[in-house]
Amino acid sequence: MSKKLRSMFWVGLLALSVGVVHADASVGVSVAPNTPENAVRKTILRLVPSAEIQQVIPAPMPGFYQVIASGHLVYVSADGKYLINGDLVDADKGTSLRDDAWATYSKAELAKVPVADRIVFAPPHPKYTVTVFTDVTCPYCRVLHEEIAAINKEGIAVQYLAWPRTGVTDEDGKPTETYNEMVSVWCSADRNSAFTAAKEGHGPKPANCKNPVKDQFDLGLRLGVGEKGTPTIYAQDGAVIGGFLTPEQLLDAVKQHTSG
Incomplete structure (x- = not known):
């Protein structure tokens, strides 16, 4: 970025x-x-x-x-x-009110993104769902996706949102290479396969269509993803639970942020 x-x-x-x-x-x-x-x-x-x-x-x-x-x-x-x-801390509970505020705001904003605009890797009957802002070129994003089968096996659905680290346009106002690549992924006939291939370094065939990549990038800016970096993982309650996490760590984290 x-x-x-x-x-x-x-x-x-x-x-x-x-x-x-x-x-x-x-x-x-x-x-x-x-x-x-x-x-x-x-x-x-x-x-x-x-x-x-x-x-x-x-x-x-x-x-x-x-x-x-x-x-x-x-x-x-x-x-x-x-x-x-x-930070603003509740002195009685010892908890961060700032973190709570971010989680509440993020949950509401993420809920506005249709599932159809996300790239989803999920088990047949997921117990948990996480939202991940990702870049197809970032090393830790790639390592995380290498674990997608193991993550799904833990009962966790992963819903990806696009967040090209180099931004949507460069200093000359032209679309960045990563933005174009992510648009091509989102515009592919088989987005999941194109996404996985891009994570492995095999760029998709150039394509363009009406797509949510810029909107998702802008959402990431509003949620502070630029400061957190990619991947940024959100639990269902809107809390940020990590960057890269192993499947086991991710399962522990989502359990801590799931009511009931």
Whole structure:
């Protein structure tokens, strides 16, 4: 993935350091919102004008809002003056509220992707399902797919989403080689076979059609896959449970994230 994509959101925050940031409303723009949500949005966009804000909701701690924007989660005070970049921990339970928030958001967003737009490898009667953002060229993605039969044997269905690491277009605005390859896979008559062949280094015959590759890449950006890398594996509850995992490790992880 390009440096530009990786730093899309943080480029505006690096100058602000980490921890609690005083976002003085008198600097840059005048914040005179009618609602706390507007104040929060104006603060984010003043600090990072290119940020794409997906969510602004009340945070677990009073007086702050939780913001998901361009693949990152931060907390902003209701008056727009303070921004916290960091984890939020429930001191009583010792759990990460940030992780819980990401899982809730990711589950809802992933649910919008039709199964028909995914490449699915599943046993006849799966007990568990994971969603994996993958690139056909990344080494660990390939190693993971080499274990697909063993993963299915554990009762786990794997639903792949496309995430070309080099992005959709290069600096000249032309489709990247990996993007074209993944489009060809998704446009193949037998997508599963083309997918497996690509993972083995045998690129598919060039093809084009109406496909979900760019939409899935954009979804990955919103979920922060650019920071996590590929493969990124999501359990059914929306939690990220790993990059590469062995079949046994994957089974243990999905069991921990399956209710009942």
